Amino acid sequence: MRALYAQDPGELGGHRLLARLGAGGMGVVYLARTADGTLVALKVIRAEYATDRAFRERFRREAWLAREFTCRWLVPVTAADAEAREPWLATAFVPGPSLAETVDGHGPLTPYAVTALGARLAEALTEVHEAGLVHRDVKPGNILLALDGPRLIDFGIAQSPGLTALTEPGAIVGTPGYLAPEQARTGGEAAPASDLFALGCVLAYAATGQRPFGFGDPAAVLYRTVHEEPDVPGLDGLPPPLRTAITGCLAKDPAGRPTAAELARSLRAADQEPGTATGPDHQTAPARQFTTAPDRPADWLPSAVLRLVADRSARALDPPPRQTGPAAPQEPTVVDAGRAPSRRRILAIGGSAVAVLAAAGTGTAILLTNHQETKQGGAAQNLPAHVIGFQGALTGDQKKVGLAQERGARLAVAAHNARKDTRFRLALTSYDDRGEAGRATDGARRLLAEPSLCAVIGPTTVAAARVAVPLYGEASTPVLPVSADYDALGLSSATERTLCVTTAPSRYRTTPVLAYLTWVRKVERTAVVQDQAAAGMAETARDLRETPPSEGTSTVHPVASGTDDFGPAVAAALAAHPEAIVYAGTSPTRAAACARALATAGFTGPRVTFESVMRPAFLEAAGEAAEGWVFGAPYSEPQSSDSKAAKAFTAAYRDRYGAPPARWAAEAYDAVGLIVASLDAHGGGAGITPGQVAERLFKLTYDGVAKPIRFTQDITHGLTPENTSFLYQVKDGKFRFLGRYDQVS
Incomplete structure (x- = not known):
C-alpha cells in the first residue's frame, strides 16, 4: 500500500480514494471508501485501452458477470462504470495476500489447508461454469487468502465457451505454467476443463511450492505442458485423496479431468473421512468438515499469514497521506545502530592498516585486517570470519563497471576490518564471469562452495544475473546485484527469495x-x-x-x-x-x-x-x-557530492586506487555495508547462515554513502524507490x- 500521488484523483464514482494498492501496464488499483464507509479495491483502466471497442466490451462483460455471482469465494463487484473515459470497477477489499505471495514468502501450505483451498475454489468454479462461463486465468496471483477462505479474482478475460475470443487472432490467453495443454497446443477456445487443469497446477504449487511444469522461458514451459508429464517432487507425500484430486486435474485429456462440482464433492468427502485430513501442524488430525458458515475459524492459514492479514487490515484503516511533491528524505536507522561504528570511523582507514593475506580459489580471496588490540592492550582476538562473494565482469565489455564494483566492495571490506570494535572479520572472494551467461553458472557454483559464504554481490550484467540468481536462491544465499536492472531479469518470484535489489529498477526511470x-x-x-x-x-x-x-x-x-x-x-x-x-x-x-x-x-x-x-x-x-x-x-558520483560520507569515501578510494570513484563503486560499497549491518544484527558469530543474513537484510534501513536503502515491509521486500536516483x-x-x-x- 502506497500513498496517493499528487496527480491521483481524490474521488471517483462516489468513492473516496485513500491509497494505491498497485499499478501496472493496464492501470492502477486504489484502496477506496464508499459513502457508507465500506472499503473497496477500485481498478481504473488506462484510457488508451478503453479506446479499443473489444476491450471495453470485455470490461463491460466482466463487470456484468461478476455482479451475478453469489458464491462467497468469488470477490463481488460492488460498482462499475464501463462508459467512463477511464473505465473503473470496484470490488470488495480483501486485505489478505495472494497465494503466490504466501507460498513464495512462507513456503507451501499444509495438506489440510490445500484441501480447504481446493474445495472452496472448486465451489467458486462450479458457479462460474454453471453460468456458462470460463475464468481462463486461474493462477496463484489471482487467488487472495482471507481469514475465512480464498477469493478468486480477475475475471477480465472470462468468457462464455461459445463466444468469440476478445483477443487478437491466434493469441493464447492465460499464464504459462497454468495453461491447459489443449490451449497451449492450438490457442483455441477455453473450456471448463481448462480451468480444472489450472486449478490442479495451483493446488500442486500450494502443496509443494513447485510448478508441475517448471519455470523459465514461457515457450519451454508450454512445450513441457503439452509433451511431458508433470514433475512435482513431494506430491507422493500428500494424503491419497488430495493427491488423487490433483493428478486427476492434471490429466492431459480434458475428458479425464473432474468437473468443478465433482472436485468440490471429492475434497469435502476427503476431509470427512477419519484419519485423512491433516491439520496445520502437518500431522494427521481428526477429520474436519469444510463448511461455508460465517463463523468458520481461520485455522486453515499459517500464523504468519494471519499476522499479515491483520497488518494489512490495520494499514487500510490508516492509509498513508497523499504526496504533495517529491517525497521528503527520510532518516533511516540501522538496526542495532548502537553497535555500528560511525561513518567517519568506517571511512577513516589508511593504507598501512590493511594487509593482503591470501590469494586463491576462484578469483582473488582477500582478507583485509588491521593489528587491533583488546581493551586490555593484549594481542588481537581470534574473531570469526565471514566470506562475501563478488561475481562480476572483471574482463570483457563490462570490465569498467565490474572493476569499479569490486573496488567498492574491497574498500568496504577493508573499512569493516579496520574497525576497533568489530566482532567479526570479512573476506572477499571474487569470480570473473566476464558478464557472460555461460560462465555465470560456474561462477555461482564455485562461490557457493566457499566455506563461510554469507552473501554475494553481483553479477554485473543482466545476462549473467538471469542464470546466477536462481542458483543463489536455491541455496538460500542472499545475492545483491548492483548494476543489473531487476526489471530486465524476468525472473519468477519463486527464484527471488534471497534477491536483494539495492538499485531502482528501470520502471522508475x-x-x-x-x-x-x-x-x-x-x-x-x-x-x-x-x-x-x-x-x-x-x-x-x-x-x-x-x-x-x-x-x-x-x-x-x-x-x-x-x-x-x-x-x-x-x-x-x-x-x-x-x-x-x-x-x-x-x-x-x-x-x-x-x-x-x-x-x-x-x-x-x-x-x-x-x-x-x-x-x-x-x-x-x-x-x-x-x-x-x-x-x-540510478547511480551516484560521490566525488561531486557535498555529504561528509561521500567526501570520506572519495578520499579513501583515491588513497587506495589513485583515482576518483568510478560509476557504481559507491553502490557496491553500500551493498557490503548492508550485509555487515545484517551480520551485526545477528551478533556476528560463526554460526550465522546465509538464510539468516537474507532474512534480516530486508528488515534493515541503511544510510549509505550513495543513498538511503530501505525496503517495503511486505512480502515483496522491494526496494523503496523514493530518493534513490540521481541527475546529471x-x-x-x-x-x-x-x-x-x-x-x-
Missing part, C-alpha cells in the same frame, strides 16, 4: 525526470520524442503522457526505428509549444540526432533523457547540441553531477 521538470524547472507542457528503436520505451512514453510533469500536459511523437531523421518528429513536437522535451530512447547516437534536430530548430528549453544515453558517443555525435541536456541515472547534466562538454533528484534545486 521517469521518477528523477518528473521531479526535475516539476520542482526544478516547473514546466507544464512537455513533449516526448519516443524512439521506437528502443525496446521498453513505449511504456515510459505512455507514463510521461499520463503522468506529465507539474500535472500539466504531455504529447508523444514517435520516430520509426528504420529512420535516423528526427526532424519531422521534432517539428511535430515543437508545434505543440512544449516547455521541455524528453527523449524516450536508449541509443546515444540516436539521442544525438534528436539533440541536433532540436538545436537546428532553435529549442533551448529543458531537454531530458535517461542514463543509457549518457555515454561519450552522445557527446561526440551531438557536439555543441549536447550542452545542457539532463539525465536521470552536460556542462562544458562533460557529464556533471547535479545530485540526488530530491535534493537538486
Whole structure:
C-alpha cells in the first residue's frame, strides 16, 4: 500500500480514494471508501485501452458477470462504470495476500489447508461454469487468502465457451505454467476443463511450492505442458485423496479431468473421512468438515499469514497521506545502530592498516585486517570470519563497471576490518564471469562452495544475473546485484527469495525526470520524442503522457526505428509549444540526432533523457547540441557530492586506487555495508547462515554513502524507490553531477 500521488484523483464514482494498492501496464488499483464507509479495491483502466471497442466490451462483460455471482469465494463487484473515459470497477477489499505471495514468502501450505483451498475454489468454479462461463486465468496471483477462505479474482478475460475470443487472432490467453495443454497446443477456445487443469497446477504449487511444469522461458514451459508429464517432487507425500484430486486435474485429456462440482464433492468427502485430513501442524488430525458458515475459524492459514492479514487490515484503516511533491528524505536507522561504528570511523582507514593475506580459489580471496588490540592492550582476538562473494565482469565489455564494483566492495571490506570494535572479520572472494551467461553458472557454483559464504554481490550484467540468481536462491544465499536492472531479469518470484535489489529498477526511470521538470524547472507542457528503436520505451512514453510533469500536459511523437531523421518528429513536437522535451530512447547516437534536430530548430528549453544515453558517443555525435541536456541515472558520483560520507569515501578510494570513484563503486560499497549491518544484527558469530543474513537484510534501513536503502515491509521486500536516483547534466562538454533528484534545486 502506497500513498496517493499528487496527480491521483481524490474521488471517483462516489468513492473516496485513500491509497494505491498497485499499478501496472493496464492501470492502477486504489484502496477506496464508499459513502457508507465500506472499503473497496477500485481498478481504473488506462484510457488508451478503453479506446479499443473489444476491450471495453470485455470490461463491460466482466463487470456484468461478476455482479451475478453469489458464491462467497468469488470477490463481488460492488460498482462499475464501463462508459467512463477511464473505465473503473470496484470490488470488495480483501486485505489478505495472494497465494503466490504466501507460498513464495512462507513456503507451501499444509495438506489440510490445500484441501480447504481446493474445495472452496472448486465451489467458486462450479458457479462460474454453471453460468456458462470460463475464468481462463486461474493462477496463484489471482487467488487472495482471507481469514475465512480464498477469493478468486480477475475475471477480465472470462468468457462464455461459445463466444468469440476478445483477443487478437491466434493469441493464447492465460499464464504459462497454468495453461491447459489443449490451449497451449492450438490457442483455441477455453473450456471448463481448462480451468480444472489450472486449478490442479495451483493446488500442486500450494502443496509443494513447485510448478508441475517448471519455470523459465514461457515457450519451454508450454512445450513441457503439452509433451511431458508433470514433475512435482513431494506430491507422493500428500494424503491419497488430495493427491488423487490433483493428478486427476492434471490429466492431459480434458475428458479425464473432474468437473468443478465433482472436485468440490471429492475434497469435502476427503476431509470427512477419519484419519485423512491433516491439520496445520502437518500431522494427521481428526477429520474436519469444510463448511461455508460465517463463523468458520481461520485455522486453515499459517500464523504468519494471519499476522499479515491483520497488518494489512490495520494499514487500510490508516492509509498513508497523499504526496504533495517529491517525497521528503527520510532518516533511516540501522538496526542495532548502537553497535555500528560511525561513518567517519568506517571511512577513516589508511593504507598501512590493511594487509593482503591470501590469494586463491576462484578469483582473488582477500582478507583485509588491521593489528587491533583488546581493551586490555593484549594481542588481537581470534574473531570469526565471514566470506562475501563478488561475481562480476572483471574482463570483457563490462570490465569498467565490474572493476569499479569490486573496488567498492574491497574498500568496504577493508573499512569493516579496520574497525576497533568489530566482532567479526570479512573476506572477499571474487569470480570473473566476464558478464557472460555461460560462465555465470560456474561462477555461482564455485562461490557457493566457499566455506563461510554469507552473501554475494553481483553479477554485473543482466545476462549473467538471469542464470546466477536462481542458483543463489536455491541455496538460500542472499545475492545483491548492483548494476543489473531487476526489471530486465524476468525472473519468477519463486527464484527471488534471497534477491536483494539495492538499485531502482528501470520502471522508475521517469521518477528523477518528473521531479526535475516539476520542482526544478516547473514546466507544464512537455513533449516526448519516443524512439521506437528502443525496446521498453513505449511504456515510459505512455507514463510521461499520463503522468506529465507539474500535472500539466504531455504529447508523444514517435520516430520509426528504420529512420535516423528526427526532424519531422521534432517539428511535430515543437508545434505543440512544449516547455521541455524528453527523449524516450536508449541509443546515444540516436539521442544525438534528436539533440541536433532540436538545436537546428532553435529549442533551448529543458531537454531530458535517461542514463543509457549518457555515454561519450552522445557527446561526440551531438557536439555543441549536447550542452545542457539532463539525465536521470540510478547511480551516484560521490566525488561531486557535498555529504561528509561521500567526501570520506572519495578520499579513501583515491588513497587506495589513485583515482576518483568510478560509476557504481559507491553502490557496491553500500551493498557490503548492508550485509555487515545484517551480520551485526545477528551478533556476528560463526554460526550465522546465509538464510539468516537474507532474512534480516530486508528488515534493515541503511544510510549509505550513495543513498538511503530501505525496503517495503511486505512480502515483496522491494526496494523503496523514493530518493534513490540521481541527475546529471552536460556542462562544458562533460557529464556533471547535479545530485540526488530530491535534493537538486
